[in-house]
Amino acid sequence: MSTTIPAASAEVRAQVPDRSGKKPGITDRARKERTLGWMLAGPAFFVMLLTTGYPVLNAIWYSLFDFRLTDPDGRSFVGLGNYITILTDGLFWRQFGVTAAITIVTVVIEFVLGFALALVMHRALFLRKSVRTAILVPYGIITVVSAYAWQYAFTPAYGFVNPLLGTDRDWFGGTVPSLVVICLSEIWKTTPFMSLLLLAGLAQIPNDYLEAAKVDGATAWQRFSKVIVPNMKAAIMVALLFRTLDAFRIFDNVFIMTAGANGTETLSFLAYRQTITRVMIGLGSAVSVILAILVVLIAVLFVKGFKTNLAQQKGA
Amino acid sequence: MTHKSVWDRGRARRVAAGALVALSAATLSACGDDGGNGTPQLTWYINNAAQEPLATACNEQAEGAYNITASLLPNNAAGQREQILRRLAAEDKTVDIVSIDPPYMPELANAGFLREFTEEEREEFSEGVLRGPLEQAIYEDTMFSAPFYGNTQLLWYKKSVAEEAGLDMENPVTWDQIIEAAEQTGTTVAVQGRRNESLMVWVNALVESAGGKILDEDSEGAEAEDVEAAISSEAGAEAARIMNAIAASEVSPPALSTAGEEESRAAFQAENGGFMVNWPYVWSAFDAAVEGGALPEDFKDDVAWTRYPQVVEGEESATPLGGIGLSVGAYSANPDAAVEAVRCLRSPESQKEYMMTAGDPGASEEIYDDPEIQEQFPMFAEIREGLTDAAPRPISPYYGDVTGAIQEGYHPPRSLSPERTPDATASLIEGVLSNDQLL
Numbered sequence: 001m002s003t004t005i006p007a008a009s010a011e012v013r014a015q016v017p018d019r020s021g022k023k024p025g026i027t028d029r030a031r032k033e034r035t036l037g038w039m040l041a042g043p044a045f046f047v048m049l050l051t052t053g054y055p056v057l058n059a060i061w062y063s064l065f066d067f068r069l070t071d072p073d074g075r076s077f078v079g080l081g082n083y084i085t086i087l088t089d090g091l092f093w094r095q096f097g098v099t100a101a102i103t104i105v106t107v108v109i110e111f112v113l114g115f116a117l118a119l120v121m122h123r124a125l126f127l128r129k130s131v132r133t134a135i136l137v138p139y140g141i142i143t144v145v146s147a148y149a150w151q152y153a154f155t156p157a158y159g160f161v162n163p164l165l166g167t168d169r170d171w172f173g174g175t176v177p178s179l180v181v182i183c184l185s186e187i188w189k190t191t192p193f194m195s196l197l198l199l200a201g202l203a204q205i206p207n208d209y210l211e212a213a214k215v216d217g218a219t220a221w222q223r224f225s226k227v228i229v230p231n232m233k234a235a236i237m238v239a240l241l242f243r244t245l246d247a248f249r250i251f252d253n254v255f256i257m258t259a260g261a262n263g264t265e266t267l268s269f270l271a272y273r274q275t276i277t278r279v280m281i282g283l284g285s286a287v288s289v290i291l292a293i294l295v296v297l298i299a300v301l302f303v304k305g306f307k308t309n310l311a312q313q314k315g316a
Numbered sequence: 317m318t319h320k321s322v323w324d325r326g327r328a329r330r331v332a333a334g335a336l337v338a339l340s341a342a343t344l345s346a347c348g349d350d351g352g353n354g355t356p357q358l359t360w361y362i363n364n365a366a367q368e369p370l371a372t373a374c375n376e377q378a379e380g381a382y383n384i385t386a387s388l389l390p391n392n393a394a395g396q397r398e399q400i401l402r403r404l405a406a407e408d409k410t411v412d413i414v415s416i417d418p419p420y421m422p423e424l425a426n427a428g429f430l431r432e433f434t435e436e437e438r439e440e441f442s443e444g445v446l447r448g449p450l451e452q453a454i455y456e457d458t459m460f461s462a463p464f465y466g467n468t469q470l471l472w473y474k475k476s477v478a479e480e481a482g483l484d485m486e487n488p489v490t491w492d493q494i495i496e497a498a499e500q501t502g503t504t505v506a507v508q509g510r511r512n513e514s515l516m517v518w519v520n521a522l523v524e525s526a527g528g529k530i531l532d533e534d535s536e537g538a539e540a541e542d543v544e545a546a547i548s549s550e551a552g553a554e555a556a557r558i559m560n561a562i563a564a565s566e567v568s569p570p571a572l573s574t575a576g577e578e579e580s581r582a583a584f585q586a587e588n589g590g591f592m593v594n595w596p597y598v599w600s601a602f603d604a605a606v607e608g609g610a611l612p613e614d615f616k617d618d619v620a621w622t623r624y625p626q627v628v629e630g631e632e633s634a635t636p637l638g639g640i641g642l643s644v645g646a647y648s649a650n651p652d653a654a655v656e657a658v659r660c661l662r663s664p665e666s667q668k669e670y671m672m673t674a675g676d677p678g679a680s681e682e683i684y685d686d687p688e689i690q691e692q693f694p695m696f697a698e699i700r701e702g703l704t705d706a707a708p709r710p711i712s713p714y715y716g717d718v719t720g721a722i723q724e725g726y727h728p729p730r731s732l733s734p735e736r737t738p739d740a741t742a743s744l745i746e747g748v749l750s751n752d753q754l755l
Contacts, residue, residue: 066751068540069401069405069427070401070405070423070424070426070427070429070713071426071427071540071713072427074539074540085751085752085753085754086754089753089754091753091754091755092754155571156570156571157570157571157579157582168570170570170571170573170574172571172573172574173571173572173573173574173728258574259511259512260511261510261511261573261574261727261728262511262573262727262728270754273720273754273755274754274755276398277394277398277716277720277755278716278717278720278755279401279405279716280751283751283754287754
């Protein structure tokens, strides 16, 4: 319901100036506030534009060249040649598949676990702060550090996982087991983030709704699926969107655990290899641009798919 | 209360601004510091922390002619290359001297990132240097790296295992004989199957030992798209066959496809360890393991070494070659002082000192005649022989791509096939270099 109430009030607000006159007059005070706003935010906005806009445009420009850092004289314009090379290479599609698989598996599991943890954090009656802190600990650990920890745990020679399971499996010797460990590490590390975002959504649901549902005789499951979930739509979308975008750009875990061996390379790794390892600035930039486009596509799909207007959620 | 907090905020801001000014002043003065007395300040990018004492020793000897500060690079070959390359591409003036893994030198030299040593300097830095380390210091008939130390792998084995299998270790042995002996005795053959530079070392040694090459010899100075791969050959097939024979059989140590040097050592130290190819550092590492109680006191009594195994029976093996050369950055503000410092850092005295402390074998022949070296390194003769008969990895400005393609094509070892792998890898090398394929 919180999705509709603020939406309605926003509509009302939007209609007010229309009613009062054709040209909405801006008061002196409003103008001054606007100027102050620009003066306060302007420098930061400018710096942001400079530090993010310039590299983005630069990468797009470079992606049109055959340009190797160690051969600056050999730089030549190839138009969309790099993009064609990438999109017709089986390696790109294989790594796209690996990336998509990691994204889907981790986000789905994180969502289910995250929701459960959010409910626990929300409902915890005692030791509330301790429970929340404990759940958030993995998220506070640097990804590279957690990647090493998981790698050591699963290493056949000295890890504790194999003795615990009573096997001598070589976890990083094949594609599937490697990906299992990578996904486990990813899930362990970022489920808290998911649950934190979902907890924020849970906290927004007025208790009256749940009590009213209870009075009307709704079961626990009905309250969850008919009251809680619909009222958290925006929070769910934000949580899923953030995690999907993050998961799609996965790099650290793969880099540390397998260095891309045994078919575990992801798209970020492909960009890294072309740009940093091979110093093929043109080709690498093109991979990065494709990765950025895919990320934007995912964001658009989510926003369209959830039919939620985030701008209207402000007042909730 | 509001007033107070506003005042507090104002004061905090002033304090922060003051701190910022002080900090930038400190940074600026640090940048402009050249010792104050005109002593050229040199930075040496080192690949091993054990090189730092050499800088200190040379500083003392220089008596103010220069002052070297050591700066540690990442701990793996690929990471070192990436940092050096990025700094030099940005024309970093602080790169005065740099410890470079020789296969990566041509790439930097070709890009004009390294200062050429003059003819006289070349002569001086070549004198008495073993053939392997010298060969990989030269690109297009110019010396870009002064040989500092070389490195080579030996075949390590347990005497009891060789005896049980009836293998005559006095004479050169082949890979096939080792595999068979390990099979017979239920032991392992420890190799480096991890997808990194050590896999390339193994592939190159196998291919060269079988009389082949990874790149066509005329490709050294060729443009990227004209480089021809030569690995699609009998030798390339032999390499794939041997690697697969170890990885896909019972002689494979656990987790071979992720095993680097240390994992190999652990496999060799295990009860069922039989054979291992590895660098000489393992000898002192065994000592450390015995001292730490991880190995029994008499472990080393059963360990022996010999020359790197042959691929073709009766044909001498091409031993793997590693090491480090010292190069002077093209953008160095003090190139003359840097050359002077290189002279000291790679002197036979420094090489010996470094070999005694870090265990990496010197590049100059004379240090192997030193009694102290002979005592600490009982395998000194085999190391010297290995450094002389060594086969450098392909010398090419595109080495990074070549090794990347080999590591893609020849990994994981258990899935290699003599029929498929060499062809596929050759076309991957050429495809990547002509920008038709990703890596």
